[in-house]
Amino acid sequence: MNIGAFSTKNPVLVNIVTLLILSVGFLSVVRLPQEQFAEVPFFFINITVPYPGVSAQDIESTVTARVESTMQGLDKLSAVRSLTNDGVTNIQLEFDQGITRPEFDRVFQEVQNRYSALSLPDGVASAGISEFSSNDFLPVIEVVLHGNLPYVELNSIAQRLADTFEGVPQVSDVQMVGSRDPVIYIESDQERLETLGISINQIVQAVRVRSTTTPGGSLVMPDRSLLLRTSGEIAGPQDFNGVILRSGDPGQAIRISDVASIREGFDSEGLAARYNGRPAITLRITKVPGGSSVGIIEDIQAKVLAYQQSGVPEGLEIDFFNDSTVQIKDSISVLVSNAIVGLVLLVAILLVFVGVRNALMTALGIPVTFAATFFLLEAFGETLNSNTLFGLVLVLGLIVDHAIVIVENSFRLQQEGLDRHAAAIKGLNQVVIPVWAATATTVAAFLPLTFLPGVIGRFLRVVPLTVSIALIVSTFEATLFLPSHFADWPGKMRETRFARWFM
Structure with missing residues (x-):
């Protein structure tokens, strides 16, 4: 099949496919989950x-x-x-x-x-x-509740917000840091213990027996078997008062309420957190695999805003900490700016050496390649992160190499007397095999890196994958679309002064 002839004879089809790729790529960029680092x-x-x-x-x-x-x-x-x-x-x-x-x-x-x-x-x-x-120890955001509130109230508010956050789509878990476990304190009266002859060990043993569920063996029947167990009698703090420590004559049993008082509280040995010098509880939010950090954080911030607008207790403040969208946006901004600078320099160099018309035709392959690459990355289940963008910046200068070779060869043939269509067809056919061979050798160097073993290999695999996809797509664009553009784009073909000087 003569690829160059097919391309030049179907300019409408080529233009429609080009616009379709750009549209699909734009939608993929919008849909791709954004995160700072690739999920491992x-x-x-x-x-x-x-x-x-x-x-x-x-x-x-x-x-x-x-x-x-x-x-x-x-x-x-x-x-x-x-x-x-x-x-x-x-x-x-x-x-x-x-x-x-x-x-x-x-x-x-x-x-x-x-x-x-x-x-x-x-x-x-x-x-x-x-x-x-890696999502389990890299939270997308931490919500800090702090203020001079009674700890019971602060803990209750944190628990309600945690339950709300767990209902946010793509949230995997909400961990409460600084929240101490609820405990029940049994405070004995030493004088009463000595009077009644009760020891602390007796209280401990009685509580242990009454609060423990004990297996009772199994009951085997002809059609089924059942596991038996004895359930503890204590369901709440009030049940401790009735625990019998020693029994004698009817009505003379000694209970915990006779020698101790019961109160609820929190574990004093638990992790105590402070924020700006005030008691605090932090909600660490992690996401499910493939979840969008940016989308989750926007939902979390909306939930917090709705809670604040409904009225918060006096003295309570809610702050965001370790907001990963800040790092994500900073990383993406730096890499995008580098990509734009590289693109501008690339087009400028093309303008100097191949002229305006050839430079624009060659540069058109960059957005088409990036759009198709984003679409395929989404299809492969990847995310938009620092590694992905690094791969695109790395390959930026490589994806126009083949287009430059094809355009320059076609331009040379046109200068020798061929018309645009004939020059486009022959210019591609003369170099199509070397162009694909060059792509194959470069991909052969990068693609095996996607199979590196271990955690580091899984973390870095998206870089060679992105480079390989972009190179293959750019070669398809240069061999299928570029001849049509060369043959039909308006404007005169002129050799630049710099190009003549180098020749």
Whole structure:
């Protein structure tokens, strides 16, 4: 097939496709999620299983061991780790570094299916099954609530806002930093203890027995089997008063209320945060894989503004901290300005050596190439980040090389007496194989870098991917579209004075 002849004979089709690529590329730029750095998947799966009111030892035997056993044999599973505390267990599944994204997605679905089919004791709450990536320790923004308010009120407001933020699309988790756990204090009367002959250890033992859920074995029936357990009797602070410490004759039982007072409070050993010298609670917000940091932050700021307009307690202030959009916009601004400067210098050099008409035809390939590259990056699930823009700046000078070769060769043939159409066709046909060979060798140098192993390889893979896509697209543009532009664009072809001087 004569590519040059096809291009010059179908100028309308070429122009329509050019406009279509520019339009689709613009939409892709608008839709692409924006973030400061490329997201790095670590290929870990976290399974968090709450089991309220049950000791760590009981959870270990009734939940953790079963989940670990069920997950054995998963494809490319390299390690299983677990951490069990009172009331909750966390199991982490680590997979081989060589696992691909499609393979990991299939394994993630299998983990969900296996857990759904697992038989666990009654009382086990819904599990959280999530992928661990760089998003989990790089929050998109932190919202700081601070002021001279009672801690109970500050904590309550922070909890309500956290619940609101968790409903924002693409938000993965909201972590409250500086929020201390609620506790119940049992303050004993030493004189009463001595009078009644009750020790502190007796109080501790009685509370432990009454608040612990104890497994009671299993009941096997012909058609099914049931797990038995004894639930703790304490549901709230008021229930501590009735805990019996020692019983004797009817009506003479000694209860906690006889020797101690009960009050609610917060853990004094928890993390205490301050902001500008005042008590504070920070809400750290992370996003789901592929989420747009800019979109999430705009939604979060809108939620905060709506809350402030509804009226906030006197003395409470809400500030934003570690706003990633600031870094994102700064990084994008620097790279875009560098790209614009490079583009201007590139066009200026083309004007000097190949003339206005040839320079404009050659430079047209830059926005077309970038538009198609953005479209393909969106199709591949990439985001608009510093690495992506760095790849585009890196390839900026390379994507016009082939166009310069084709235009200059066609211009030479026109000077030798051929008309524009014939010069465009012959000029392309003479160099099309070397042009594609040059692209292939450059792509062959960059593309293997996308397969670098480990976290660093996954972090940097978008740079060679962007460069390779842009080079291939620019070569298609130069061989399919440029001959049509050369043949039909108005204006006279003149050799510049600088070009004659160099020749």
